Amino acid sequence: MTPGTPYEVARVDALLAERRVSARPDGVRVWHLRGGDVEVGVLREGGNVVATELRVPLSDRPDLMREVVGEAAALATAAGARLVDPQLGQALSANDDGVVVEQYMRTARYAGEVTGLAEALGASSYSTMDTGSRGFQPSGRFFLIAIGVFIVLYLVVDSLLARLNGE
Numbered sequence: 001m002t003p004g005t006p007y008e009v010a011r012v013d014a015l016l017a018e019r020r021v022s023a024r025p026d027g028v029r030v031w032h033l034r035g036g037d038v039e040v041g042v043l044r045e046g047g048n049v050v051a052t053e054l055r056v057p058l059s060d061r062p063d064l065m066r067e068v069v070g071e072a073a074a075l076a077t078a079a080g081a082r083l084v085d086p087q088l089g090q091a092l093s094a095n096d097d098g099v100v101v102e103q104y105m106r107t108a109r110y111a112g113e114v115t116g117l118a119e120a121l122g123a124s125s126y127s128t129m130d131t132g133s134r135g136f137q138p139s140g141r142f143f144l145i146a147i148g149v150f151i152v153l154y155l156v157v158d159s160l161l162a163r164l165n166g167e
Contacts, residue, residue, distance in 0.1 A: 007048075007049060007050050007051060007081070008079065008080070008081070009042065009049045009052065011079050011080070011081075012052045012075070012079045012081060013052075015075055015078050015079055016029070016031065016040060016052075016075070019031060019071070019075070020032040020033070021040060028040075028041070029041070031054070031071075033064065033067050033068065033071060034067060035061060035063045035064035035066075035067045035068075036057070036059070036061060036064045037057075038054050038055065038056050038057075038064075038068055039054070039055040040052065040053070040054060040055075041053040041055060051084075054068060054072055056068055056104070058104075058107065058108040058111050058112075059108065060108065062101045062104070062105060065097070065100060065101045065104045066097045066101055069083075069092060069094060069096065069097040069100050069101075070094045070097060072092075073092060073093050073094035073096075074094065085100055085103070087103055087107070088100065088103055
């Protein structure tokens, strides 16, 4: 809990062993929760373990994220450690599940839209806009503005060339 003190990875690992954590054949540890599985890893800096990392797969299941925050907060309290969300850049408690779920769903929605898998992630159901009736897209608007600017430039240059030629 105190910044600057060494991270007690053995204590956290012992507490994880008491929970439903198993190792896959590839060596990755998996924490089996009611809402789904979460990968457990370590974060190293300069060769030293400085944190235990929980990797939650992107999906449309906010209940899994809520469960992870609650269980991880309880684990951190028992270990005398801090639970930190690197995306939010803040320490968390079990009561912070709402902001974590909101960020998680934003990330899942963005990942789904970028990869074209919004329906597969169920992210479209959490979108605040209806993707089928958005109307004019900013990229289309930009394209039309660019064409308009080129037409105006053409007319200006044509007019100037006509004056230079004495027409």
